Amino acid sequence: MTSLETLPIAVIGAGPVGLAAAAHLIRRGLPVRVYEAGATVATSVKDWGHVRLFSPWEYNTDTAARALLQSHGWREPPGKAMPTGLDLCEAYLKPLAETPEMAAVIETGAKVTAITRQGADKVLSKGRETKPFVLAVSNGNGTIRRDLARAVIDASGTWTTPNPLGSGGILAEGEAENAGNIAYGIPDVLGRDRAAYEGKTTLVVGAGHSAANVLLDLARLAERDPRTSIVWATRGENLMRVYGGGTADQLPARGELGSALKALVDSGQVTLVAGFSVTRVNAVDGQVMVEGETAQGIREVGPVDRIVVSTGQRPDLNLTRELRLDLDPWLESSKALGPLIDPNLHSCGSVPPHGHGELAHPEPGFYTVGIKSYGRAPTFLMLTGYEQVRSVVAAIAGDLVEAADIHLVLPETGVCSTNLPVDGVPASSGCCGGPAPAKADACCVADAEAKAEGKSGCGCDPAKAPEKVAEPAGCC
Incomplete structure (x- = not known):
C-alpha cells in the first residue's frame, strides 16, 4: 500500500474552478495533478465561447490564480469589463495554464472514468480512510491506467451531460432518432453554426439564461434574414425568473438579458408557448413536429427545422459510483448545500457562504466543487466556485481556521x-x-x-x- 502523504491531490477538470483549485494547492506547496478530458484546458468554456458573460472580470478570476499570473508579468483585464467565454480562455485561463507551475501538473486528453479506493469498493468500511484514491484514466487510446491520489477535488462540471428535451428528465419519444435536428446548450447561431439556423424555423426549449442567449442571437439573425422564425417553449408558465429583476438586478447585464427577451416576446418576434412539456418528436419531410402536454391537453408545435434544448445540465454520477457520497435527493448536489440553493424554495441570486464543510462527503478526502456541487440547481457563479476551492484546499492542507473563514457575497437578481x-x-x-x-x-x-x-x-x-x-x- 502507498503512503497517502507522498501522493498528489487530484483535480478533475481544467476549467475555471479546477485551475483555481490547482493554483491554491500550488500556493500552499501541495503536490497536485490536474486531469482535463478535452484537448486543451477549458474545453467546455470554449464550446460556449461566443457567449458574453453577464458578470464582469472582477467576478471571474480567482485570487490565487491572479497572484500566480502576476508573478509572471500578467496584466489583469479591466475589472468592470464583461468577457465572452473565449475572452475568459484567451486572457485568463490559457495564460494561467501556461505558467511553468501549472504546465507541469496539467494533463489534457485525460478523462477520469471512475474513482475508487485502493483495494476497497463502496461496501468496505474498515480502514477506508487510510487507503489512497484510485483514478481510472483514459487517454482515448483504448487503454485505462490507474493513478493514485491522496485526495480528490471533482471540478468536472456538468456541461457535457445536458438534460434531455423530454419532460420528466427522460428522452422524449423520437428524440434520439431525430438527433440531427436537435442541438443542446448554446449553439453559436451567429457564428460557426449559422448555416443551420439562418432562414429556418427554430424551437428553443428552456427557461434559463442559456435559452435567453440563444433566443436573442436568433432574433439578431432574423434581423439579417427575415425568413428566420423563432418559437420558444417553456415547461412552466411563470417566466418572471428568466425575465429577471431588470434594474433591480445587481448585475445590470443579467437584468438587461431578461428585459430584452421579454421585449422580443411582447413584440411578437418570438412566439411563446408556455406550459408545454415535450413528450414526442416526429419527423415530417425533413422537419420535425414536437408534441407535448399542456393544461388543456396534448398540443403540437411545428413543423420546425431545428430544436435547441437549453434545459440545463445534470452531474455525471457514474464517475463516483464506488465512493460514498451524501447527495441532496432531488438536486444531486452536496446534501448540506441543497437546502441553500433549492429553486423550489427560494431564488434571490444569493447563496449563504459555504465551503469545505458543505462540500465534503462521507468519503474522507473527496470534494465536489464548482457547478457540479450544485447538481441540477441553476444560477451558479464562478465567484462561488473560487471561494469553494479556497476553503477546500485549506482544509486539505490542515488549515481548518482558514478553511472555516468563508466570505461570499453574490449580486442579487x-x-x-x-x-x-x-x-x-x-x-x-x-x-x-x-x-x-x-x-x-x-x-x-x-x-x-x-x-x-x-x-x-x-x-x-x-x-x-x-x-x-x-x-x-x-x-x-
Missing part, C-alpha cells in the same frame, strides 16, 4: 420566490421588501436591517422561511 406573481397577480418587489443594499452582506432588505441591529441569521419573518432550510441563514 432582484427576483425571489417571494415576489413571483401568483395567478397573474404581481407580488411585492424584491425578497422580504426588495433586494439587499449592494454592499450589504445580506440576502435581502429584512436581513440587512436585522444585521444592522446586531441580530444574527436571516432577518426574514420565520413564518415565511422555507421548511427545508436547516438553519435561518440565507434567503426566505
Whole structure:
C-alpha cells in the first residue's frame, strides 16, 4: 500500500474552478495533478465561447490564480469589463495554464472514468480512510491506467451531460432518432453554426439564461434574414425568473438579458408557448413536429427545422459510483448545500457562504466543487466556485481556521420566490421588501436591517422561511 502523504491531490477538470483549485494547492506547496478530458484546458468554456458573460472580470478570476499570473508579468483585464467565454480562455485561463507551475501538473486528453479506493469498493468500511484514491484514466487510446491520489477535488462540471428535451428528465419519444435536428446548450447561431439556423424555423426549449442567449442571437439573425422564425417553449408558465429583476438586478447585464427577451416576446418576434412539456418528436419531410402536454391537453408545435434544448445540465454520477457520497435527493448536489440553493424554495441570486464543510462527503478526502456541487440547481457563479476551492484546499492542507473563514457575497437578481406573481397577480418587489443594499452582506432588505441591529441569521419573518432550510441563514 502507498503512503497517502507522498501522493498528489487530484483535480478533475481544467476549467475555471479546477485551475483555481490547482493554483491554491500550488500556493500552499501541495503536490497536485490536474486531469482535463478535452484537448486543451477549458474545453467546455470554449464550446460556449461566443457567449458574453453577464458578470464582469472582477467576478471571474480567482485570487490565487491572479497572484500566480502576476508573478509572471500578467496584466489583469479591466475589472468592470464583461468577457465572452473565449475572452475568459484567451486572457485568463490559457495564460494561467501556461505558467511553468501549472504546465507541469496539467494533463489534457485525460478523462477520469471512475474513482475508487485502493483495494476497497463502496461496501468496505474498515480502514477506508487510510487507503489512497484510485483514478481510472483514459487517454482515448483504448487503454485505462490507474493513478493514485491522496485526495480528490471533482471540478468536472456538468456541461457535457445536458438534460434531455423530454419532460420528466427522460428522452422524449423520437428524440434520439431525430438527433440531427436537435442541438443542446448554446449553439453559436451567429457564428460557426449559422448555416443551420439562418432562414429556418427554430424551437428553443428552456427557461434559463442559456435559452435567453440563444433566443436573442436568433432574433439578431432574423434581423439579417427575415425568413428566420423563432418559437420558444417553456415547461412552466411563470417566466418572471428568466425575465429577471431588470434594474433591480445587481448585475445590470443579467437584468438587461431578461428585459430584452421579454421585449422580443411582447413584440411578437418570438412566439411563446408556455406550459408545454415535450413528450414526442416526429419527423415530417425533413422537419420535425414536437408534441407535448399542456393544461388543456396534448398540443403540437411545428413543423420546425431545428430544436435547441437549453434545459440545463445534470452531474455525471457514474464517475463516483464506488465512493460514498451524501447527495441532496432531488438536486444531486452536496446534501448540506441543497437546502441553500433549492429553486423550489427560494431564488434571490444569493447563496449563504459555504465551503469545505458543505462540500465534503462521507468519503474522507473527496470534494465536489464548482457547478457540479450544485447538481441540477441553476444560477451558479464562478465567484462561488473560487471561494469553494479556497476553503477546500485549506482544509486539505490542515488549515481548518482558514478553511472555516468563508466570505461570499453574490449580486442579487432582484427576483425571489417571494415576489413571483401568483395567478397573474404581481407580488411585492424584491425578497422580504426588495433586494439587499449592494454592499450589504445580506440576502435581502429584512436581513440587512436585522444585521444592522446586531441580530444574527436571516432577518426574514420565520413564518415565511422555507421548511427545508436547516438553519435561518440565507434567503426566505
